[in-house]
Amino acid sequence: MGAPRAELGDSLEEFLATSTKDKSLARLLTCMGEAIRTISFKVKTASCGATACVNTFGDEQLAVDLLANKLLFEALRFSHVCKYACSEEDPELLDMGGPVEGGFSVAFDPLDGSSIVDTNFTVGTIFGVWPGDKLTGVTGNDQVAAAMGIYGPRTTYVMAIKGHPGTHEFLLLDDGKWQHVKETTSIGEGKLFSPGNLRATFDNPQYEKLINYYVTERYTLRYTGGMVPDVNQIIVKEKGVFTNVTSPSTKAKLRLLFEVAPLGLLIENAGGFSSDGHQSVLDKLVVNTDDRTQVAYGSKAEIIRFEETLYGSSRLAKVAAAKLA
Numbered sequence: 575m576g577a578p579r580a581e582l583g584d585s586l587e588e589f590l591a592t593s594t595k596d597k598s599l600a601r602l603l604t605c606m607g608e609a610i611r612t613i614s615f616k617v618k619t620a621s622c623g624a625t626a627c628v629n630t631f632g633d634e635q636l637a638v639d640l641l642a643n644k645l646l647f648e649a650l651r652f653s654h655v656c657k658y659a660c661s662e663e664d665p666e667l668l669d670m671g672g673p674v675e676g677g678f679s680v681a682f683d684p685l686d687g688s689s690i691v692d693t694n695f696t697v698g699t700i701f702g703v704w705p706g707d708k709l710t711g712v713t714g715n716d717q718v719a720a721a722m723g724i725y726g727p728r729t730t731y732v733m734a735i736k737g738h739p740g741t742h743e744f745l746l747l748d749d750g751k752w753q754h755v756k757e758t759t760s761i762g763e764g765k766l767f768s769p770g771n772l773r774a775t776f777d778n779p780q781y782e783k784l785i786n787y788y789v790t791e792r793y794t795l796r797y798t799g800g801m802v803p804d805v806n807q808i809i810v811k812e813k814g815v816f817t818n819v820t821s822p823s824t825k826a827k828l829r830l831l832f833e834v835a836p837l838g839l840l841i842e843n844a845g846g847f848s849s850d851g852h853q854s855v856l857d858k859l860v861v862n863t864d865d866r867t868q869v870a871y872g873s874k875a876e877i878i879r880f881e882e883t884l885y886g887s888s889r890l891a892k893v894a895a896a897k898l899a
């Protein structure tokens with residue numbers, strides 16, 4: 575009889591018991607799930623003014639992104655398996671008290687899309703988990719897991735574990751438990767596009783050409799301006815492309831450590847591809863916690879198109895041609 579396999583309908587605990595042998599990693603992912611559940615409630619109940627969405631519970635009155643930041647650090651401390659952590663809000667590494675040997679370091683964006691919380695658009699938490707005590711001098715490929723918490727009409731927890739196939743979606747149920755509801759193992763072709771930093775088309779003619787291709791080929795535009803829902807739709811719909819391209823006048827905004835590399839693992843474990851124009855974002859070395867990059871996520875054909883249109887050739891097309899030769 576083979577090893578037990580994760581099934582749809584399983585609880586998060588059942589899934590983790592069959593998808594990783596590393597009990598410390600399972601504990602960390604469980605603790606982050608607890609924080610995501612609390613953040614979901616706080617996002618839903620925050621009152622939004624002109625400049626911030628604020629939670630008022632007793633004497634707690636924090637903007638919801640700062641509250642999410644605090645809850646995630648608390649969850650990591652509570653896990654007892656996290657050595658260092660840093661976030662978009664606190665980019666310096668903070669000691670969480672866990673061990674180096676057998677422990678992890680975690681980088682996270684507590685509430686991506688905080689500028690669209692007031693409009694009631696979907697926002698999310700992103701995090702990547704690296705073994706040991708390093709969050710610089712590492713690549714996205716070194717991650718042992720990555721995940722997002724997605725706060726929309728439903729709350730979901732979407733995770734990828736290195737070495738375990740697929741990217742897995744868990745739904746937050748009424749009783750507070752997570753239920754495994756979807757597994758994505760391939761991203762196919764489909765005319766769906768999500769064009770970030772579209773203003774770069776003003777002085778990046780190659781990006782303009784790519785966008786014109788999507789329009790003339792009658793792609794469907796699906797874009798919220800929140801990276802979490804815009805990238806998650808590729809995993810859920812199992813098709814599409816997300817782009818965030820730079821130009822001489824619009825520099826890269828998205829951070830490699832906190833956003834781009836974790837989403838890269840989620841997309842690539844789901845059978846998709848990622849690119850900074852030349853290479854997978856998982857191959858990019860994190861030199862500083864604040865490193866930024868342009869990025870595309872999508873199916874293989876979309877990433878080949880992205881690289882060829884922007885730079886004239888694609889390493890993925892070369893590999894495919896070499897295999898045929």
Ligand SMILES: O=C(COP(=O)(O)O)[C@@H](O)[C@H](O)[C@H](O)[C@H](O)COP(=O)(O)O
Binds near residue numbers: 685770772773801804
């Ligand atoms: O970084 C993001 C949000 O930052 P913040 O609102 O400060 O939490 C991402 O969600 C991107 O802003 C988003 O995906 C998009 O790429 C931005 O591009 P654009 O809509 O052209 O400004």
